Amino acid sequence: MVTGALGTGLQVIAVALGSPLLVGVMRQVRARLEGRAGPGIGQPWRDLRKLLRKEPIAAHGTGWPFRAAPLLVAGTALVVAAVVPLVTTVSPLDGVADLFAVTALLALGSVALALGALDTGTAFGGMGASREMAVLALVEPTILVSVFALSIRVGSTSLGQIVTATVEDPLAVVSPASVLAAVALAIVTIAETGRIPVDNPATHLELTMIHEAMVLEYAGPDLALVEWASAMRLSIFLGLLSSLFFPVGIATAGAGVLAVLLSVLVLVGKVAILGVLLAAGEVFMAKLRLFRVPELLAGSFLLALLAVAASFFLA
């Protein structure tokens, strides 16, 4: 119990502090692969520090939804960071939320940002919100059906139980169901975190942008929160993927303090590797046209459906 609480605390701290570094690593990898020197992996933290020192801005005509959105998106990310099993599977918060609730909490953060964007009343805000909601609606079926596929093996949607079962029988991951679900969830991760080919975090072109259009009006500490939250969401998704399909090193029931500390290091390593792979993949890909994105998401839904079918018919 004590190590469980320790692990939960450590994973929240690791996500909160480490996620800007993950973004830094990914930007650095992209820069190097594209032949640029890159600003170094500490740049996102330096940006956050700079933004926090700037004065807060109240844009004309905006109200409480605009002010509350950054708090809520960061708040949901922190809650999710506490309830998913990244460092330990015996978190005292495990019974609070299962995989459905985690998905819904992350969606709540997106909704808060979309409402903040609509509250500005600018065309950019509406555009971003509208696109974000369309993507969110189309991603939802894939996530839930993948959860379905993963839960069949364990008979539960509890994240702790799914990860524990995989720790006990690592080879179960090499089943068709798990592989299909992993691919489906990877596509979902790309869509939800706004990476290429669904969205481009580095662009400010109105034809293509989704996330950046929503947060265009934010400045100063508000923008710092939004950026921090989106970095946390990225690391949570990558951490979740690694925990669900490659839970090596995660602290299980009966693990000592040392194992928990080691588990944090392993988590950082795994997420960094996934981040590097994602960044390297982005270099070789172009962004999809906005109205081709649904096809990609429909494909991922099909994979998830096949995963459920496989887990029943091939089991």
Added chain:
Amino acid sequence: MNLVGTLFVASLSCCALAAAAALTAPAKARLWLAGLCTAAAGACGAAAGVAALAGQSWSAWLPGLLPLAGARLALDPLSGAFVVVTGTVAVCAAIHGIGYCRHGLDGRVFQAVLPVFVASMLLVPAAASVSTFLLAWELMAVSSLLLVLAEHRRNTSVRRAGLWYAVMTHLGLVAILVGLVAFAAGAGGESFAQLREAGLPPAVKTVVFLTTLAGFASKAGIVPLHVWLPRAHPEAPSHVSALMSAAMVNMGAYGVVRVGLDLLHGGPAWWWLLVLAAGAVSALYGILQAAVSSDLKRLLGYSTTENLGLVMVGVGAAGFLAATGIPVLATLALAAALLHVVNHAAFKTTLFLSAGSVLYATGVRDLDALGGLRDRMPYTTALFAAGALCASALPPGNAFVSEWLLLQSLIHAVPGSGVAGAVTMPLAVGMIALSAGLAVATFVKAFGVGFLARPRSAEAGRAEEVPPVMLGGTALAVACCVALAVAPTVVVPALGRAVAVVFPGRDVVSGELTLRLAGVSGVVSPLLIAVALLVSVMAVLVLVRVAATRRARRAARLWDCGAGPMSARMEYTATSFAEPLQRVFDNVLAPESDVDVTPMKESAYLVERVRFHARVPDRIEHRLYDPLIAAAAAVGRRARVLATGSVHRYLGYGFWALAGALVVLVVLW
């Protein structure tokens, strides 16, 4: 008479009192008297329902009230659940109505019919014989029709809506009548107790189930029998819309559960797969239409189709799982369906009442002409926001809990329910998930476009906050939403007793803080999620206070590309917000658009005016009902040949018809 009976009779008496007050009281006191009496009726009804849910049952036989068999009433926990919902919705709607009716709806007849409508909705779940049930059902249909037509002088679309509603609801009544009469004839008695004991041949059972299902599905707004719903709900006065959408449509779900699961004791798996499929299609179709709709009340009406679809998925899954021999999950699915009925009632009352407040303050229900209400109507905005959060099925809202339960019951059905389950359950989960995702987009649109940013029309710009009594009614509904959201561990076991009427002897959930499923593995804690969210938002707030500068917020212009302040015409509208989804689901929605270019007189190359008109028609209405109506009209035109106006001819028709009937009777008997 025990507590349940006393409360229930008190509730009906309050309804009668309200109707009498509405008819006799002077105009000044009428609204308050009738409204408060109706609210009292609702409160008594809700209390009776709670007492019935707590386990006390009550039944009465009033042989003098109706000819032949007399009226039979009974309240068991299943009826109790629906009586609680109706009663609570009636309290909120009646209080809101006191303010809402001030302009033009304070007439005697309208005010007197409203309590009658409430009474009929309390009687439908309490009816315990076929004749009582059908009479209460028809009373509900007729009184609601009168209420829908209340504003028929203001708008011709009200009359059209009333016509659609009248026809659909009576076709539904005919279907239920045929089904239940066939049932009673086979059972040899018309009280529900006798129907329960009846051993009918399977073919008759199937006929009874399918005909009643058609009738109940049309009341519940299930696709393809939903067409009346998106017409009647927007045109009715808003507190009536709330009553219809949050209480009346539930009677469809009640009917399916009562007749299909209770009186017929379930049936073959294919019945319930049919219910499940109809529910899933309704959920998806309803929310898709809501997502592209820009009329606020029409959007809410389609969302009702979606939510009742989800309820039907739960009911269908319950029947299917019971038929395939997994009673644990059948119990869970039915509990999820009932919980969703309750949750939907709470948030839909909130949403319709706040939409009514908006309509009262602006006279507009077109989202494209709203906006900017955040500063002008701050309380209504906050109340609608709470309702929209619940309707999006996101935590910490209440619908999240019922959808979670529903998904758990579907997920655990594989692999126990065989190949049929392995094929249908993932598809059902996918459809529920897509409808949940689209619901999020829909309610972000409804709230974000309708209430936030700047007003898009002069009417919205002049809006003022509504009177406190209207806010009070809506706030009561929000309080119900909050209670349901944080305390499902209290509500679900109570509904478990309603489920036990059909599937006896099993607990659904356990736990005080966390919702722990009984029989299968699954845990979630809505209360702790809400607390965790609150704590972490506070933590972030503290963090920002500590880490960021303490300078005051500076007002600044929005980013306008340096072109001067942006006008409201540059804002995104509901139509533009829904455009990506409309484009994605192009094949399903089949949107129509017209471009009409008027050139100048001088030259065809100079354009004087371009008119663009886009709309998304209800495709089912278009493709299924329009041909039917056209065919009926064509038959009618042909039949005019028969009616020439000659009295001799008509007497001849009468003679030949009588002779024909006699011949048929002679041959067949």
